[in-house]
Amino acid sequence: MSHGGSEGSAEPNLTPLLDMVLQLVMFFMLVCNFTMENVNEDVKLPLAQSAKPADKAESEVLYLNLDSKGNLVVTGREQALTSLAEIGIYLRQQYKEAEEAARTKGDKSGDVKTVVIIRGHKDSDFAPVFNVLREAKQAGFKKWQLRATIVRNS
Amino acid sequence: MFCRRRQADAVAEIVLPITPMLDMTFQLLTFFIFTYHPAGLEGQMDFSLPGAGSAPAPEHTEIVCPPDVAPEVKSQITVTLKAQRDGLNDGLLSAIIVRPTEGVEVALTGLPALAKYLKDRRDSPRGGAIDDVQIQAESKLKYAFVMEAMDTCVQSGYQRVGFAPPPDLN
Known part of the structure; x- marks a missing residue:
């Protein structure tokens, strides 16, 4: 008769709650994509069945987001780059920075391995996409990819 | 006196402070819930660009190769x-x-x-x-x-x- 009703305290069992919450946190940490800051969510990508899952092994990438009007949206800049001259200057600057970064890493040739990733809005005209590609090539970049939303065969 | 200290050690319980840990965990959970945007799976398409100044495909291409070599037509x-x-x-x-x-x-x-x-x-x-x-x-x-x-x-x-x-x- 030592179990006195008035002295007993009801403590909630927090262990399963904590387990579940930690599992949720782990799930979100795993699916969280920290490269999202370079990815403009307003850009609705075109659909493609043959698109391969994005290669995340590429460490040096340059995201170029083109909005529905074909303007180049650059992270950190309020206004999009509209003219071809502005885009060219921006890309040459990026190439120069990538070259310097390569030299800093010990590559004396300064060979730029940056992959230019074009994320074009599906409603954009083709001309701006091609112009950006051409400017990137003229700036010196050698690798590029187009991004699309993968459509699974039903 | 020595015996009394040993008795006190045996009675002492280690209490893990769950509350701050739970607070932090909930904050992390809230952060991830708000920053999580389930978008369509993004994939890549590889392609090539023409060389500088290249023109569209020619109307007619003539391939000449020695007779003993199998023509490698591209x-x-x-x-x-x-x-x-x-x-x-x-x-x-x-x-x-x-x-x-x-x-x-x-x-x-x-x-x-x-x-x-x-x-x-x-x-x-x-x-x-x-x-x-x-x-x-x-x-x-x-x-x-x-x-x-x-x-x-x-x-x-x-x-x-x-x-x-x-x-x-x-």
Whole structure:
């Protein structure tokens, strides 16, 4: 008769709650994509069945987001780059920075391995996409990819 | 006195402070819930660009090789995509014109027809020689259609797809 009703305290069992919450946190940490800051969510990508899952092994990438009007949206800049001259200057600057970064890493040739990733809005005209590609090539970049939303065969 | 201390050690319980840990965990959970945007799975499409100053595929290519060497033909198909410019459906795909390096130019009605053409050509005895597809889209064509055409080419078995400058681009 030592179990006195008035002295007993009801403590909630927090262990399963904590387990579940930690599992949720782990799930979100795993699916969280920290490269999202370079990815403009307003850009609705075109659909493609043959698109391969994005290669995340590429460490040096340059995201170029083109909005529905074909303007180049650059992270950190309020206004999009509209003219071809502005885009060219921006890309040459990026190439120069990538070259310097390569030299800093010990590559004396300064060979730029940056992959230019074009994320074009599906409603954009083709001309701006091609112009950006051409400017990137003229700036010196050698690798590029187009991004699309993968459509699974039903 | 020594015995009394040992008794006190045995009674002492280690209390883990759950509350701050739980607080922090909930804060992390809230952060991830608010920053999580389940978007469609993004994939990559590889392609090639023409060299500087390159022109569209030539009308006729003559390949000369010694008789004892099997000809390694690298031919190309140019797929021209035309855009509608009627003021109502501007930018939609209006016509597809396929021009192989050797062979006749063919006008197709849509992407399923393009897929059929490419598959038939691929399955033909000379299909093994066909390497590249070059997409030449008009500048006002919506990018989505260009990607659809590219997708069609890749699905038809042509892995090397590239872009040619739009014919109407200044």
